[in-house]
Amino acid sequence: MSRETKPSSSVLFRFIKAAVRLFYHRMEVVNAHRLPPEPCIIVGNHTQMNGPIACELYSPRFRYTWCAGEMMHLREVPAYAYRDFWSQKPRSVRWLFRIASYLIAPLAVCVFNGANTIPVYHDNRLLNTFRLTLRRLQEGADIVIFPEHDVPYNHILCDFQDKFVDVARLYYRKTGKSLSFVPLYLAPALKKMVYGEPVVFDPAAPIESERARICRACMEQITAMAESLPLHTVVPYRNIPRRLYPTNLPR
Numbered sequence: 001m002s003r004e005t006k007p008s009s010s011v012l013f014r015f016i017k018a019a020v021r022l023f024y025h026r027m028e029v030v031n032a033h034r035l036p037p038e039p040c041i042i043v044g045n046h047t048q049m050n051g052p053i054a055c056e057l058y059s060p061r062f063r064y065t066w067c068a069g070e071m072m073h074l075r076e077v078p079a080y081a082y083r084d085f086w087s088q089k090p091r092s093v094r095w096l097f098r099i100a101s102y103l104i105a106p107l108a109v110c111v112f113n114g115a116n117t118i119p120v121y122h123d124n125r126l127l128n129t130f131r132l133t134l135r136r137l138q139e140g141a142d143i144v145i146f147p148e149h150d151v152p153y154n155h156i157l158c159d160f161q162d163k164f165v166d167v168a169r170l171y172y173r174k175t176g177k178s179l180s181f182v183p184l185y186l187a188p189a190l191k192k193m194v195y196g197e198p199v200v201f202d203p204a205a206p207i208e209s210e211r212a213r214i215c216r217a218c219m220e221q222i223t224a225m226a227e228s229l230p231l232h233t234v235v236p237y238r239n240i241p242r243r244l245y246p247t248n249l250p251r
Helices: 011-023 050-058 077-086 091-103 105-114 126-138 163-175 207-228
Strands: 028-030 041-044 063-068 117-120 142-145 148-152 158-160 180-187 192-195
Touching (some): 011 050, 011 105, 041 050, 041 163, 050 180, 063 126, 117 126, 126 142, 158 207, 180 207
Parallel strands (some): 063 142
Antiparallel strands (some): 180 192
């Protein structure tokens, strides 16, 4: 398999990726030496579409990114895209974004199926997500996950959904190795992606406590990395008006 794109990637996808690379600002990768020698799970702040774009273009190692499975199926894109991207827009313009959710569907299917992605579902298909994730890790690829959901945590992040940590338990059972989770802070305003210190899964601890510990450690590191950087605007998880975007240093 190619280290850049899948063999089945369409000409259209390759053109889109080249165009995005041309126009999207180049990101400086900071502290890539913190990535462990073994494959790992990279846990980042979503920054709306910036996170997936930056990791697809500028990750220092080969990786697959978890993405919403609905964005890979033409019939499911409009409802998901409107709900997740635009439902918080002002009422007066929501009709426009409903139309947009249908217009972007063919493009979304092309991009999300062409990129190095792993579809994530919240029904019984989640087992397929975990199986494919384990396979990619065993092949030597990193996995990138943006686990925020619409529950506030602080001025940098929304709270993390925690079930992704279960991959580490399955990986340990399969390989006998403890998987590392590496925090990633994306700062589009500074054109930086900053890696934190690995958080290593403890197979001897109850999975509930490991979910809480690993999510808390990653969120705390991401927050600390953000606050250590020069003053800048944070791109939040929620698609809110730009004038409401927070800064990395609380006012």
